[in-house]
Amino acid sequence: MSQSKTVQGMKARYNRISTANQKLERQLAKANEGDTLYNDVISGSVPFGERPQAIKLMYAIANNEVDYITVSSIDRLGRNLLDVLNTVNYFTNNGVNLMVENLGITSLVDGKPNSTFKLIVSVMANVAEMERETMLERQKEGIAIAKAKGTYKGRVRGSVEDTKDFLAKHKTVIKYLKQGNSIRLTAEAAKVSPATVQKVKKALTDIQTIA
Template sequence: MKARYIRVSTANQKAGRQEAKSISEETVFMDVVSGTIPFAQRTEGKKLLQKIQDGSVDYVSVSSIDRLGRNLYDILTTLELFKKKKVVLKVDNLGLESMVKGKENPAFNLIISVMASIAEMERETMLERQREGIAIAKAKGVYKGREKGSVESDKVFLSKYTEVIKCLKKGHSLRDTAKLCNVSLGTVQKVRKKLDR
């Protein structure tokens, strides 16, 4: 079976660009989670790994290597597991597959190591910019930030997605709901999860 792994960092990010590359015979696994969370600790990541372990998935596509993560060690650990189970990983934006005719692709290993390092560096750069921006805002006295320990309640979150709730209650599938309401699949999954509590 072929699978596609999609990851967005937050529920308000769109997964359309990643979803557009999927094909009908691929089973989609989508997480709404930071790239710093290890692959094996993500809800859909765990499900995908289970399918790989039981031998039902032998081919995985991602739009780019940073969808697997933003931590070099974790990406390489995930790739090693794929390799042990003889799972082919295809990275769309590089047009590369980890194995060619059942043999390891040496070019893939080299390029992926470099790309994974870049993904990790990009995250560090982004965090550094964020810290600098907060420091400047604090110095100007304009930084508010979220109150420490505060969390958006389920009620507040669900109040933002009344159309999604209506579609789900009418029996529409998660994908159809996402299209009808012009939100990401991850958002619909999060709404469903909160409704089921």
């Protein structure tokens, strides 16, 4: 769904629903006068940086067109906790003040980081890290069991297929690069490190060379 109105100023509101059968009215009813609306109709499993309206929002931020964003709840900003944290960090690093309505707090107060918001984000980060460690531990256990049964097959590193798998994970980076964006802007917009963008560029060159 496209932006429904144009804004005077630098305020925006991001909304997301999973299907067209769901209603945006509840989220839209809370929009402030003059908000630019970015409304995505897309599954919550899609990373924030790969959603059409979210991409437009990040471009607007990169171009200093938005400095205040409202969301109904923080889970609107990503497919999982880590994605949400990356999105929040992207906003913060670009000087954007984020208002989370169901928490009733903003990320900045008088232009300075809100300590309460930082505490909440810190707790979320710790939970995300614990979830990641648990996932890796289960993965290791699964591999060990598969090896014991003789059914584990490791992937051959450096193969063409392996490179394609890597590129498939970074479609957003590829999209920004093909649009002629710099490594820095691509990294900011796709919420990855410049090193990752450079790896993607090299992988694209390798694939083209092999082809």
